[in-house]
Amino acid sequence: MFVNRLLSVITSFFISAVCGLSIGASPATASPQELVVTEEDFKEERVYSPYAGRAYADQVFFGDMHFHTELSFDAGLIGTTLDAHDGYRMARGEKVISNTGQPVQLIRPLDFLVITDHAELMGLAPAIRESNPLLLSDPWGKWVYEKFNSGQEGRMAAFGSIIEKGTSGVNPFSSDELTRSIWGQFVRIAEGYNEPGRFTAMTGFEWSTTPDGDNLHRVVVFGDGAEKTSQTLPFSVFDSDDPQDLWKYLETYEDKTGGNAIAIPHNGNLSNGLMFSDKTRSGDPIDRAYAAARIRWEPIIEVSQVKGDGETHPLLSTEDEFADYETWDVGNLDGSAAKEEWMLQYEYGRSALKLGLKLGQELGVNPYKFGLSAATDTHTALATTREENFFGKYQHTEPSPDRHNRAVIPADDPALRILTSQEVASGLTAVWARENTREA
Ligand SMILES: [Zn+2]
Ligand SMILES: [Zn+2]
Numbered sequence: 001m002f003v004n005r006l007l008s009v010i011t012s013f014f015i016s017a018v019c020g021l022s023i024g025a026s027p028a029t030a031s032p033q034e035l036v037v038t039e040e041d042f043k044e045e046r047v048y049s050p051y052a053g054r055a056y057a058d059q060v061f062f063g064d065m066h067f068h069t070e071l072s073f074d075a076g077l078i079g080t081t082l083d084a085h086d087g088y089r090m091a092r093g094e095k096v097i098s099n100t101g102q103p104v105q106l107i108r109p110l111d112f113l114v115i116t117d118h119a120e121l122m123g124l125a126p127a128i129r130e131s132n133p134l135l136l137s138d139p140w141g142k143w144v145y146e147k148f149n150s151g152q153e154g155r156m157a158a159f160g161s162i163i164e165k166g167t168s169g170v171n172p173f174s175s176d177e178l179t180r181s182i183w184g185q186f187v188r189i190a191e192g193y194n195e196p197g198r199f200t201a202m203t204g205f206e207w208s209t210t211p212d213g214d215n216l217h218r219v220v221v222f223g224d225g226a227e228k229t230s231q232t233l234p235f236s237v238f239d240s241d242d243p244q245d246l247w248k249y250l251e252t253y254e255d256k257t258g259g260n261a262i263a264i265p266h267n268g269n270l271s272n273g274l275m276f277s278d279k280t281r282s283g284d285p286i287d288r289a290y291a292a293a294r295i296r297w298e299p300i301i302e303v304s305q306v307k308g309d310g311e312t313h314p315l316l317s318t319e320d321e322f323a324d325y326e327t328w329d330v331g332n333l334d335g336s337a338a339k340e341e342w343m344l345q346y347e348y349g350r351s352a353l354k355l356g357l358k359l360g361q362e363l364g365v366n367p368y369k370f371g372l373s374a375a376t377d378t379h380t381a382l383a384t385t386r387e388e389n390f391f392g393k394y395q396h397t398e399p400s401p402d403r404h405n406r407a408v409i410p411a412d413d414p415a416l417r418i419l420t421s422q423e424v425a426s427g428l429t430a431v432w433a434r435e436n437t438r439e440a
Helices: 084-091 124-129 139-148 152-168 177-193 243-257 288-297 341-346 349-363
Strands: 008-011 059-064 112-118 200-207 218-222 261-265 300-305 371-374 407-409 429-433
Touching (some): 177 200, 243 261, 300 349, 341 349
Parallel strands (some): 008 429, 261 300
Antiparallel strands (some): 200 218, 218 261
16 A cells, blocks of 8 residues: 555645735626726625635645654654654655664655654653753652663663653653753754745644553644744643643643644544543533534544554445555554444544534534544654655664564553554645745
């Protein structure tokens, strides 16, 4: 299968209607030769067509909106050394050297890239490598640093603590100083690669809530530069594991900075029935206010990426012969719970669109009237999306003779395991706009 199957064309939330000149209607009695445009014709009240003067989005741009570098703990601590510089450079078309020392380049450059490292423990790996003073001044940070550098046994203890803390909802750091420093550096790096009209370098992060191993992750994308994004910090599971709190964070960001941002859910297929439910995170039925907030802040969902396809499932689309494309349906994100058939309807894009129509009738607002996108979710800092040029999800699945049989989801129950051979060389997002800029 080729990535072309996955290119989901969306209308970008960044596209705002640009007002142009209104060409008014000429008097009906005038012959074509006598058509005259007068001052009066430009007055809005003389225009019948609501689209008169609309400046159409007339160009399509391709890019990746879900992308990890060494700043993500589940990348940087297991071998990814490429950083945001490498990610943007490669997306712009340059040759880079991969995490395993292999030269790699795209068949053609991307038009835009959003780097979205996990908010939780952002920058931990480079901070350990570089003996970052902000890490060493924190009690847990110092402990992790020392364990990590004390041989195999200590390293395993550090890993155990990092995984436990990273998923527990309790921030192990005593302050946000390290995060502030890492985030500030990152948003400034993006400025250096942003070239209006040629390449759009954007920033974001991933809110990585995984209750009981069920995936509720959202990627947050900012439409702004460092002047605004440096005024916030990534919102993590340490702040809240409820998407309604993430939406409040986005609202606060926009109110404070005048900027714009959205959240994009992904991998409903690994949520075990939670992602597109008819209930809130706390189990109450969705009400009108929830529906309005959800579609306000989540106007797009990511339906394809390396961890399987999220558009539909053969049991949901029984007459669609393509419905079994790259299906991951054995369990949840950490392989701790098996999939049950009732869950499927709440996990996939198409069934969510159907549920949204029903909820829209009942509530007056449809929470699932979303557009579709696709991304890589690469953890190698390499946005490779073609099978002949695919560098895998992690450093350990970069090209090698035995790359196919490693674990992506190393579940205790063999039936719930996912192997690297099941990774998908997916995908990109296409955006209609008038020019290749953050603002457009
Ligand atoms: Zn995720
Ligand atoms: Zn991700």
